[in-house]
Amino acid sequence: MLTLRSAARLLARADARPDGALNPCMPLRAIGEVLGFGPAAPADAAIRRALGLDTLTRRAELATGTGSLRLLLADLAAPPADALPLHDARERTRRVAASLCRSAPDRLWCLLTVDRRADGTTLCLAIATPAQGTTRVTALRVECTRVLDSDAETLRTLAAVGETDDLLRHARFADILQRDALGGRFYRALEQAVDTLAQSLHTPQQTRGRAVDATGDTALAATTARAHPRAPSREERRELALLCASRCLFLAFLEAKGWLDQRRDFLLTETVKQLEAGGRLHDRLLRPLFFGTLNTPARQRAAAARACGAVPFLNGGLFSPTALERRWHRWRFADDAVTHLVVAVIDRHRFTAHEESVQWSEAAVDPEMLGRAFEGLMASSERRRSGSFYTPPALVGHTVHAALTTLFRDVPEALVLLGETAAAASTAVSPDQRDALRARIEALRVIDPACGSGAFLVHLLEQLDTLLARLGDPRDAHTRRRDLLARSIFGVDRQPMAVWLCELRLWLSVIIECPATHPDRIPPLPNLDHHIRVGDSLTGGSFQFAAPSARTLSRLRERYAQAAGARKHRLADTLDREERRRAVSELSRRREALQRERRTLLTVLRGRDLFGDRRRPQRAERLRLDTLRQRARELAAETHRLHLGAALPFRFASMFADVAAHHGFSLVIGNPPWVRPHALPASERQWLRHEFRVMRAATWQAGATRAGAGAGFGAQADLAAAFVERS
Structure with missing residues (x-):
C-alpha cells in the first residue's frame, strides 16, 4: 500500500x-x-x-x-x-x-x-x-x-x-x-472549519487562543452568553464565519497565481509568523490583510499593511466591511480556529481558478465548487424554503448554449461562431458582419433573476468573451470580461451570501485571464454591487412605471463599476441618490395610476343607467374602491419614508431604469427556485395569487379538462412559474 x-x-x-x-x-x-x-x-x-x-x-x-x-x-x-x-x-x-x-x-x-x-x-x-x-x-x-x-x-x-x-x-x-472526488473531502473540511470559526467568536475580554471545537463546547458557550447578553446570534455567527472563510478561499486562488507577495504559501507562512510573534491572528493578520491591504491602494497603506509585502489592491467590495461586521466589530475569531482554516482547508488542497468544462475536469478546488460548498453550508430547512439547490455544470452549459443560439437565431454568422473553433470561424464572417455582431453583443443586457452563486452568469460571461475573441476583438480576455461585467451582466437574489458568492465567482473569472505577473500591475476589480443586487425578483415589480429615459443612471453605473478610492465613494453616493429619486418617481407613477383607476370607477358608479336611475355599487366594486384607497395611502406613506432617507427596497423600475429605457433585458436566464405553495406562508401564497396570473390559474388545468381528468393539485403552481411570468 x-x-x-x-x-x-x-x-x-x-x-x-x-x-x-x-x-x-x-x-x-x-x-x-x-x-x-x-x-x-x-x-x-x-x-x-x-x-x-x-x-x-x-x-x-x-x-x-x-x-x-x-x-x-x-x-x-x-x-x-x-x-x-x-x-x-x-x-x-x-x-x-x-x-x-x-x-x-x-x-x-x-x-x-x-x-x-x-x-x-x-x-x-x-x-x-x-x-x-x-x-x-x-x-x-x-x-x-x-x-x-x-x-x-x-x-x-x-x-x-x-x-x-x-x-x-x-x-x-x-x-x-474527477473534481467531485476531491469535492467530498473539501466540503467536509470546509464545513468543520466554518463551524469552528463560528463557535470561536469572542470579545477581547474573553479568553483568547482557545477555539470551540466542531462538536461544540457547551460550557464555554454558556459562559459567553452570561457574560455578554448582547452577542451575535447563531445565524450571525455563521454568516460572519462564512464571510471570513470565503475571503480566505478567494485569497487561496490569488495565492495559486503567485499574486500574494509572489509566494505560493503566503497564507501559511504569514499565519505561522504571527503565531510565533504572539498570535492575535484576527487583529494582526486578517484585518490588516483584508481591509488595510487588499482594499487600500499601496501608497495609502499603513505600516501593518505594508508588512504583508507585495499584495495587490483589489477594490471591488469583496474586502470592504459589511454591515454585520461593522455591527460586531469588537468580536474576534480565535487563533486556533483561523489556523485550522488555513492549515486544514487551504494548505491541504490545490486551488485552480479554471472552472470545469466539457473538455477538462481537474482534481482541484475551483470557483464553481465554492458555490456548491456554501450552498451546502446553508441550513437544509432554509434551502427547502428558498429553493436554493445546486445546478450541475452540464445543465448550465446546455442552457447557456441554447439561450445564445435562440438569441442569435436571426444571425447565421453568430451561430457559426457558437459552433466552430476560432480558427474555422475566422474565415466564415466578413469584417462588416464582425463589426455588427460585436456591436450587438456590446448592447446585450442579461439578467439571472435568481442568480444564486452565479453559475449561469459566469458561464455566459465566458461564452460572450469567446464570441468577442472569435470576432477579432484585439483586447485581451481580462479587459473584455471587465468591460462585459461593467455593462452587460446583472443578477438578483434574496440571499446576501449568494450575491456575495456570485460576485466572487465573477471576479475570479476576470482575474484568471489577467496577464499580469506582478501584484503591482494587477488592475483593481470592478464594483459589482449595483449589478448583482440583493432583492426578491418577485416583489421587485416590473418596468411598467419606469421613467422613459435613464441615460444618467447607465453612465453612473458604468463609471462606478470601474472606480476606486475616493472617486468610488462619491459615485456610490451619487448613484444611490439617483436610484432614490427614481424610486420616488416610480411610487408617484404607481399612485397616480391607482388614483386614475379609482376616479374612473367612481365616475362609472356615479353615472345613471338608461332609465335615469343611479347605479348601486356591487360588493366587488366597493371592495375594489377600498383596496385602491388603501393602496394609495400605503404608497404615499412609502414615498414619505423614502424622502426621509429610509432604506431603498429592491425595485426593477428604479435600480435598472436604464435597462427599461432600452426595452428591457435582452436575455433572462437561470434556474428559478422550485418551491411548492404548501411550503410558503399563507400570506405569501395570497400575495402571489394576487400578483401573478399563473398562480391564480395554473396553465395545465385546461389540459386536464380536455383529458377529462380532475384538476387535482393543478392550482398549486410552483414558485418557478411566477419567475417565468416575471421574466
Whole structure:
C-alpha cells in the first residue's frame, strides 16, 4: 500500500532536472509502475509523428497496461512564442490527449506530462476519454516544488485501484480524477472549519487562543452568553464565519497565481509568523490583510499593511466591511480556529481558478465548487424554503448554449461562431458582419433573476468573451470580461451570501485571464454591487412605471463599476441618490395610476343607467374602491419614508431604469427556485395569487379538462412559474 509520504515523494521527484544523458521521462516511470503499468519504452520520431506528438512533445515514452490500457510519459515541448494559448500546460496536455484519441482511438489512454519552466516544473496526470465529438480530460496538476496533501492522497487512491478489466480500470482512474472526488473531502473540511470559526467568536475580554471545537463546547458557550447578553446570534455567527472563510478561499486562488507577495504559501507562512510573534491572528493578520491591504491602494497603506509585502489592491467590495461586521466589530475569531482554516482547508488542497468544462475536469478546488460548498453550508430547512439547490455544470452549459443560439437565431454568422473553433470561424464572417455582431453583443443586457452563486452568469460571461475573441476583438480576455461585467451582466437574489458568492465567482473569472505577473500591475476589480443586487425578483415589480429615459443612471453605473478610492465613494453616493429619486418617481407613477383607476370607477358608479336611475355599487366594486384607497395611502406613506432617507427596497423600475429605457433585458436566464405553495406562508401564497396570473390559474388545468381528468393539485403552481411570468 502506497503511503501518503511515498506518494508525495514520487510526485516531487518529477522535478528532477535532466542533465547530460539522463532521460527526462525517467522520473515519471516510477509513477507509471505504481499505477500498474509495465516498463516504459521510448517512442521514436516515427511513432511520435504517427500519434501527432512531434510538435507537442520533446521526448515521449509508452508503457503498456492491462488490455488496451496505454500510458504516455511525455516531456512537453516549449510553447511557440506566437501561440499564447499554448503557454498553459493545461491546454497543451489537453491537445496531447486529443491527438492520442484521434490517432489511436482503439486504445484507452492515460498520460503523465511534465512542463519544465525556469520557475518550476508542473506534472500533469491525466485520463483521456472520447466524448460527444471531443476529448474529455480528467487530470491532476501538481507543482513539483510544492506537493500538497490532496495531491498525494489522489495518487495514493489511484494506486489502490484493483480492477483488472481495462475498461473498468480506465473508468475508475477517470472517476478518481474527477473534481467531485476531491469535492467530498473539501466540503467536509470546509464545513468543520466554518463551524469552528463560528463557535470561536469572542470579545477581547474573553479568553483568547482557545477555539470551540466542531462538536461544540457547551460550557464555554454558556459562559459567553452570561457574560455578554448582547452577542451575535447563531445565524450571525455563521454568516460572519462564512464571510471570513470565503475571503480566505478567494485569497487561496490569488495565492495559486503567485499574486500574494509572489509566494505560493503566503497564507501559511504569514499565519505561522504571527503565531510565533504572539498570535492575535484576527487583529494582526486578517484585518490588516483584508481591509488595510487588499482594499487600500499601496501608497495609502499603513505600516501593518505594508508588512504583508507585495499584495495587490483589489477594490471591488469583496474586502470592504459589511454591515454585520461593522455591527460586531469588537468580536474576534480565535487563533486556533483561523489556523485550522488555513492549515486544514487551504494548505491541504490545490486551488485552480479554471472552472470545469466539457473538455477538462481537474482534481482541484475551483470557483464553481465554492458555490456548491456554501450552498451546502446553508441550513437544509432554509434551502427547502428558498429553493436554493445546486445546478450541475452540464445543465448550465446546455442552457447557456441554447439561450445564445435562440438569441442569435436571426444571425447565421453568430451561430457559426457558437459552433466552430476560432480558427474555422475566422474565415466564415466578413469584417462588416464582425463589426455588427460585436456591436450587438456590446448592447446585450442579461439578467439571472435568481442568480444564486452565479453559475449561469459566469458561464455566459465566458461564452460572450469567446464570441468577442472569435470576432477579432484585439483586447485581451481580462479587459473584455471587465468591460462585459461593467455593462452587460446583472443578477438578483434574496440571499446576501449568494450575491456575495456570485460576485466572487465573477471576479475570479476576470482575474484568471489577467496577464499580469506582478501584484503591482494587477488592475483593481470592478464594483459589482449595483449589478448583482440583493432583492426578491418577485416583489421587485416590473418596468411598467419606469421613467422613459435613464441615460444618467447607465453612465453612473458604468463609471462606478470601474472606480476606486475616493472617486468610488462619491459615485456610490451619487448613484444611490439617483436610484432614490427614481424610486420616488416610480411610487408617484404607481399612485397616480391607482388614483386614475379609482376616479374612473367612481365616475362609472356615479353615472345613471338608461332609465335615469343611479347605479348601486356591487360588493366587488366597493371592495375594489377600498383596496385602491388603501393602496394609495400605503404608497404615499412609502414615498414619505423614502424622502426621509429610509432604506431603498429592491425595485426593477428604479435600480435598472436604464435597462427599461432600452426595452428591457435582452436575455433572462437561470434556474428559478422550485418551491411548492404548501411550503410558503399563507400570506405569501395570497400575495402571489394576487400578483401573478399563473398562480391564480395554473396553465395545465385546461389540459386536464380536455383529458377529462380532475384538476387535482393543478392550482398549486410552483414558485418557478411566477419567475417565468416575471421574466
